Amino acid sequence: xxLIQPIVWLGLFGQAFNIGALLPPQTVPMFFSGAPDYFSFxxxxxxxxxxxxxxxxxxxxxxxxxxxxxxxxxKVAPIPRGVVPISRILATVVRSTIQVxxxxxxxxxxxxxxxxxxxxxxxxxGIVDLxxxxxxxxxxxxxxxxLFTTIALxxxxxxxxxxxxxLLNLPLMFAxxxxxxxxxxxxxxxxxxxxxxxxxxxxxxxxxxxxxxIPIHSLAFDxxxxxxxxxxxxxxSVVVSxxxxxxx
Amino acid sequence: xxAIVAVENLVKRFSEDVLAVDNISFTVDEGEVFGFLxxxxxGKSTTxxxxxxxxxxxxxxxxVAGFDLAHQQDxxxxxxxxxxxxxxVDDELSGRENMYLQADLYGVDRDRARxxxxxxxxxxxxxEAADRRVKTYSGGMRxxxxxxxxxxxxxxxxxxxxxTLGLDIQTRVAIWDYIKDLKAKHNITVFLTTHYLEEADxxxxxxxxIDRGKIVALDTPTALKRSVGGDVIDLIVDGTADFSxxxxxxxxxxxxxxxxxxxxxxxxxxxxxxxxxxxxVSSQGGNVTSVSLSRPSLDQAFLxxxxxxxxxxxxxxxxxxxxxxxxxxxxx
Numbered sequence: 409x410x411l412i413q414p415i416v417w418l419g420l421f422g423q424a425f426n427i428g429a430l431l432p433p434q435t436v437p438m439f440f441s442g443a444p445d446y447f448s449f450x451x452x453x454x455x456x457x458x459x460x461x462x463x464x465x466x467x468x469x470x471x472x473x474x475x476x477x478x479x480x481x482x483k484v485a486p487i488p489r490g491v492v493p494i495s496r497i498l499a500t501v502v503r504s505t506i507q508v509x510x511x512x513x514x515x516x517x518x519x520x521x522x523x524x525x526x527x528x529x530x531x532x533x534g535i536v537d538l539x540x541x542x543x544x545x546x547x548x549x550x551x552x553x554x555l556f557t558t559i560a561l562x563x564x565x566x567x568x569x570x571x572x573x574x575l576l577n578l579p580l581m582f583a584x585x586x587x588x589x590x591x592x593x594x595x596x597x598x599x600x601x602x603x604x605x606x607x608x609x610x611x612x613x614x615x616x617x618x619x620x621x622i623p624i625h626s627l628a629f630d631x632x633x634x635x636x637x638x639x640x641x642x643x644x645s646v647v648v649s650x651x652x653x654x655x656x
Numbered sequence: 657x658x659a660i661v662a663v664e665n666l667v668k669r670f671s672e673d674v675l676a677v678d679n680i681s682f683t684v685d686e687g688e689v690f691g692f693l694x695x696x697x698x699g700k701s702t703t704x705x706x707x708x709x710x711x712x713x714x715x716x717x718x719x720v721a722g723f724d725l726a727h728q729q730d731x732x733x734x735x736x737x738x739x740x741x742x743x744x745v746d747d748e749l750s751g752r753e754n755m756y757l758q759a760d761l762y763g764v765d766r767d768r769a770r771x772x773x774x775x776x777x778x779x780x781x782x783x784e785a786a787d788r789r790v791k792t793y794s795g796g797m798r799x800x801x802x803x804x805x806x807x808x809x810x811x812x813x814x815x816x817x818x819x820t821l822g823l824d825i826q827t828r829v830a831i832w833d834y835i836k837d838l839k840a841k842h843n844i845t846v847f848l849t850t851h852y853l854e855e856a857d858x859x860x861x862x863x864x865x866i867d868r869g870k871i872v873a874l875d876t877p878t879a880l881k882r883s884v885g886g887d888v889i890d891l892i893v894d895g896t897a898d899f900s901x902x903x904x905x906x907x908x909x910x911x912x913x914x915x916x917x918x919x920x921x922x923x924x925x926x927x928x929x930x931x932x933x934x935x936x937v938s939s940q941g942g943n944v945t946s947v948s949l950s951r952p953s954l955d956q957a958f959l960x961x962x963x964x965x966x967x968x969x970x971x972x973x974x975x976x977x978x979x980x981x982x983x984x985x986x987x988x
Contacts, residue, residue, distance in 0.1 A: 477742030484708050485761040486733035655712040655729065 414458045414511045421587075422447045422454070423524060439589055441611070442618035447525040451515040452617050453586030455508050455541075456609040459549045462507045464577060466500035467556025471566060482653075489653040490646035493557045497642060500553035501546060508545055530619040537616040544616075547634040548609040554641035558648050585624060586610045608633045659683035660813060660845050661690075661707065666716035668702050676702040678869035679716070684813075684847055689839055691860035692849040693954070699869040700849035701741065704817050707847070708738045721812050734762075737811035741818045743798045745790050751777065751801050752786040755808060762809035769808070776804040780834060796827035803834060807844075814838070816848040820855060828852075832859050853954040863954075865961050872961040880957040886910055887926030891919040892946040893937055902940045906932040926951065 428436045428446035440449035470493075473479040482492050512527075519526025530537075556573070563569040581587070583597060584606035590598045601607055602624055612630035615621050625633070661684035668677040677699040684690040692700045705711040707720060709729045718725040721735045745754045752773060759769035777786050780800040790798060799819070806814055819835070820828040836859065838844050850856050856863050857877045865873040865880070873880060893899055900912045903921060908929040911922040923929035926949040937944055 477740050477744045478746075480710055480740055480742075481738075481744045482761070483710055484733055484736070484738045486730050486763070487761060655706075655709050 413461065414454055415514060417457075418447075418451060418454055418511070418515055418518070419524075422450050426525070437618070437620060438622065439591070441585075441589065441614045441623070442530075442621035443614065444528045444618075445525055447515075447518070448528050448618070449589070449614070450587050451527040452613050453584075453610040454515070455511055455545065455613065456548060456584075456606050457581055457586050458508050458511050459504045459545055459609075460552050460577070460580060460606060462504040463500050463549055463552035464556050464573060466503050467496065467553050468560045468569070468573065470496060470557060470560040471569060474564070475566075479653075483655075489649045492653055493554070493561060493645035493649045494642070496557045497550060497553040497645065500557070501549045504549040504553070505542065505545065508549075529617050533617065540616040541613045544609050544612045544631065544634065547631070547638050548605060551605055551634060551638040551641050554638065554645045558641065558645040561645070561648055561652050580604060580606055584610065590624060605634055605637050658686055660686040660721055661847065662719045663707070664717045666703070666706065666718055667714045668699075668706060668711060669714045675869055677706070677713075680866070680869075680871045682864055682871060682874055684845060685862075686812075686845055687839070687843045688861040689835065689846040689848065689859055691856045691863045692847075692866050693851065693853070693856040693860075693863050693958070694849075694866035695851055698851075698866045700851075700866060701817055703866075704738075704815050704847070704849055708736060708815050709733055734809070735812045737806035737809065737814045739802050739806040739814065739816045739819060741821060743795070743802060745793075745798055745801050745805070747791045748789065750787045750789055751782050751793070751797075754790060754801060755805060758805040758808045764809055772808060772810075776807055779837070780804045781830075796823050796830070799823060799827070799831065800834070803831070807838070810842075811844070813845045813847060816846060818849055818851070820850070820852065828855070835859060853958070857954050865958060867962040873957070877954060881952045881954060882924070884952040884956045884960050886922050886924050887929075887952070888950045889919075889921040889923055889926055889930060889933060890946075890948045890950070891921060891933065891937070891944060892917050893919065894943040894945055897940070897942065899937050899940055899942050902936045902942075903933050906936045909933065 426446050443449035515527035518524045583601045584604040586606050590601045608630040611624045615623055615627050664681050666680050669675050694700050706713050709732055720732045723731040755773040777783050820831050862876050864871045900914050903912050908924045913920045
């Protein structure tokens, strides 16, 4: 399921909302952070969005662990409480990396399908750039996996949990540079979007993927920001688990 | 025998009006099979959850294998095994993989785990299915796997929460055999909860009858049944002569009631008293045409102590209280 969604998005949203066509051709890369067309721009953002969704589903699987009693099995085991969220987070990061790799391959493959625009990377895109992109995705996934795991641990009522997740998810996705350049947003929204970790990840990955990018932040700012958020949220998951996975 | 579990004035209150466990005290001796018998919602699972570090007691004290439940939870966790009421084995993994997962959770080293897993799978008769995904297992097989998992770290006490709930009778009997085996071979202490009378009767060395959060009786199954009034021997003797007095003199006979040719005799130990009663009657020239022995059931004992039969208890308050307790737990 988490795979079908990005394909549909890439295929429909990415192709249909080709807002680049409204612009004079030579100004397109300026608007889209150096990307040669809107699809290439949003495909990179879609990698980050896909990481967000994968982390949401995977992090929330703790809900089922609780429901089926598996969480109790972990709770009676003589393991430090923090191991439970951390292993959940690591598993989620692995899953997210695999998912994102598949989306990347699909976006690139679109080039070879007649009538579709595909993801066009900069000339001379190399292994270092690829590694850089995945490093960014790793940090982003760690941050989001920690976020959703912590929330799923803390909110025991399922209905409330789904409400909270929905409330977070859509604003995170849309108030970001992932699918839409923040430069085109109203000031207040832009102020928020520029400090959304999803923006940092998309912004950083575009600096690896395209030439002549017009970055929102420096690469160092994006990466350090993501690192800080990842560490903070992972720490929060351990603190929360100590309290919530002990006997009450 | 020394006590391996000692519980003193244990209380669990979920909310203002839900008192799940109401000031219970008991000890479990090392090596015995100790049963908590009671209807659903009596407080059995709540007690087991407290003793296995899943729930924090509202008040009271409990020592498990020498460790204080309030301060030494990790030590307690290392020496106990819990086979929960829910089936928690992973569907997507094979039986053997599930066992390895459990071994890792308890820090059992790989070499030892490999050996022990083979042994345990053999004990619960899952050797052939060990490499199949658990998805393909029946309910009974899952429960057996769960039981084997609970033993991977050689716990000193095994907690079984309703070990045979929802299983068919053959599987239930098989599980009982495994539990008896364990006790015989490994001298492991077993603490189990059940609402099946025959399970408590056939399996446990001692039973605590728990109702509405309180322990109302605690003794061996035999003693509990005897306290209700011993065995009953029904006798039919030809003729009109009265043999009551002769029967009363026989060893172990507590009481005799006569109704025409039928005698209802209460005896301490029925099977031992029958020959003596028969002898007494025939020595007086009586001709016994029929004899039958009935033992008091645990259900009678339950009735005696709680004022209601097990079935009534299930149907009345019990269920609602359990549901209420669970609902309040969810809300928190």
